[in-house]
Amino acid sequence: MSEKTTLKRTLGLWAIVGLGLGYMTPTVIFDTFGIVSGDTHGVVPLAYLASMVAMLFTALSYGKMVRVFPSAGSAYTYTKETMNPHLGFMVGWAALLDYILLPMVNALIIRIYMQSLFPHVPAWVWVVSYVIIVTGVIIWSMNSTSNLNMFLLAFSITLIIAFIILSFIQLAHGMGEGTIFTTQPLFHANVHISQVLMGATVVCFSFIGFDAVTMYTEEAKNPSVVPKAIILTVLIGGGVFFIAAYFTQALFPDISIFKNKDDTLPEIGLFVGGKIFQALFIAGGFASTFASGLSSHASVSRLLYVMGRNGVFPRKLFGYVHPRFRTPIFDIILVGVISLFAITPSLDLISSVINFGALIAFTFVNFSVIAYFVFRKKRYKTAKDVFSFIILPLIGAGCTGVLWYFLHSDALKGGIVWVMIGFAYMLYKTRFFRTKAADFGFEQTEKSAETNL
Template sequence: MSIDRFGYQQQLRRELRIRDLIAYGLVFMVVIAPFGIFGSVFQASGGMVALAYVVGAAAMILTASSYGVMVKKYPVAGSVYGYAGRAIAPAVGFLTGWAILLDYVCIPLLLSLVAGAAMNSIVTSVPVWAWVIIFVLVNTVTNVLGIKTTKLLNWLFLAAELVILVIFLIFGLKAIADGKGHGFSLDPFYNGSTSFTWTLVLSGVSIGMLSYLGFDALGLLAEDAADGARTIRRAMYLSLIVVAALFVAQTYVAALLVPDPDGLIANGDPSGSAFYDAAEVAGGAWLAKLTALATALAWGIANNMVAQVATSRLLMAMSRDGQLPKFLSRVSLTRSVPTNAILTTAAISLGIGLWMASRDDGITLMSAMVNFGAMIAFIVLHVCVMWEWFKNGRQGSPLSNLIVPVLGAVVLIAVIWNGNLLAQTVGLIWLAVGAVVLVVLLATGRKPTLPEVPGDDEPLTSPRTVENV
């Protein structure tokens, strides 16, 4: 379906095929993402870290189903923001876009912070704030060069991450077979020594869910995909299935190698070294350093690079609809990328990132903001699917248009309810600010609007133009 139907001009190059989009999803989710947050998930889930990732995968697959329904109907950049605005009302779309901005704008700076902390642990002479500057500049230059450059680097980073993951799994499984660690067991799925409750598991899911964030960003690349909505839907499912299997495998092996699991549950992982400690048991100090370095580069460059791409597309989509400053919708004629949106994302990451680098709770605060924004947006996504189904006379399968969205929304609400109090507080404040902005827009006669979508027999609307640079 052409985006001319929605009142837009096709300005981005449709360069990305199914394999490229799967690579984007895998890199954005980071196939070795559990390396950096393993200890936190282990503690929150009472040692049942693998089960937490299984439950998280189930919730995200339900969410991917709803994304598939909506991206087929509205194959334009903007993702949940555009779906809510068209399925329910433009004002709801604005608030949803505002909520997901909390996720996307904070992700690049969170990634730079985590990577900077990891690199500082390896090269102690370079402070965290300096690493933040380096990571932001590298990714900004790469993305301004165009989507082809980003696509090539995606494949290189993905290959490197997979090689390191395979090395860890081989050494880890061999170490367990040789009698190291705690031997093969199902404790990472069901820990008999812990009082099992779903509240405990969902607490782990609320943290581990951070690893899955990124598959949804594929929806923001609908105007970059060579085959549009069909390619996006397939890429979402395939990337989620692959990454879930990898997450469960690596956390299962690491959980069986943790030197002091009871101490980790009781005291947490303040240094963030739990996974690297398990890697050291598996292969020695060299493997611990290798996994730490891989985490820094994966979070700081590979994931950060695609996060900046997705964030810039969201800013561009809201800008061309008049809901953010117009300059954010300008697209480079030579590179075919939203240059101003990319530079704005970089400026925010640099400014807030340097501030957060000076705080002891910077990473915790950023993680809380990212998770809350994403969960709220996903819940609205499920509501959009159900709303459209009832609005259109219940056309289509009740399984994908009612049952799956209800299940998905219930799981996500449970995750938020059992999540971190800081996430709930910061998220509600952010939503309140968004509501105030919406009231100001309405009071000043700038009511949020979206181009009308004509019926099958109606003429197309004039494409909504954006500025080129």
């Protein structure tokens, strides 16, 4: 392996935004609708709106940090460089939980789709076939991954538009609320703020795509476009989620009609447009999930690569870039192997556990802004600096804290076990903190671009 082999810069602004949106899986709102509608007592779009507002403040913090540290690694890199390498590892380890599980979620959803169409085929056939295809495409090149992602994303968005048009027709004919102009999907007498926030903690995993955008910094043609890509990903993705959720909730105020509340997309397609549209809608969901599978699989392999390159994980394996394909081949294959576990678990369980790692990453990115700009660079002497580097990240951390409070108990338990495993590994790796910070992957990578802030 040549030590000079690096990731290849092939991605423009909209390719990165497309990967972020693909990661967010626009059709996931239909998959998790039954779960979230039950949690929120029938105000799914309000849960998405609350989550989007919370994510916007954190997205601003990501934008600030990626300008200073234009490298892959995301929250792991920012915490490691601004606070402490050991704390950075723990944040990166926690973030690995959601990054590793999301490819498994995509494989699981694909399994559910295919089983609804071909119930007599064993589940493992679909999971193994899907994982082999996705892993192969990502190994081949990031450019081919991006192109396929954009095609699949465009197809799934087209199906969502078709769903909205059919929703207009069905609501006009008396289905659900019987009108397009209704406030019921946003508020009604039986709704409590705690239910909305509990639902927001479930749907916030849908916004992980804007965080994953930072993983492509070292493959962007111009790293300066990444902060813009982050904000665009949140706004466009959040808008799609909100509109789709509004029409779905207006059509289905009562979720008791669904036989499978763990994944309601196939039944939503059937009720709205009949069997033909159901088949197309499943195809759109399949395309969206496949696109998310490509993006999420590619992103987590980049995080593993950075942690391997820094020596946190074995460098010869995790930090290896294939000289021909210019992709981290071991990390990609490892994520594929982990995704095979999607053969048996439920969507509800995995989606709840994912949020633990995401919320830790979001919290510490906000703290990283304060640690870097306020404590290291002393940027607190003007009203603009106070607002940008103290107030906004504190609001972001506060919003994340509210989501923390309403986190599902299963997610908390699973996340704590995961963190304990990571802490034990860190103790082993550092010989109970007897090694120097530099030996634990603390490589100063700061390339400040404060003039752009």
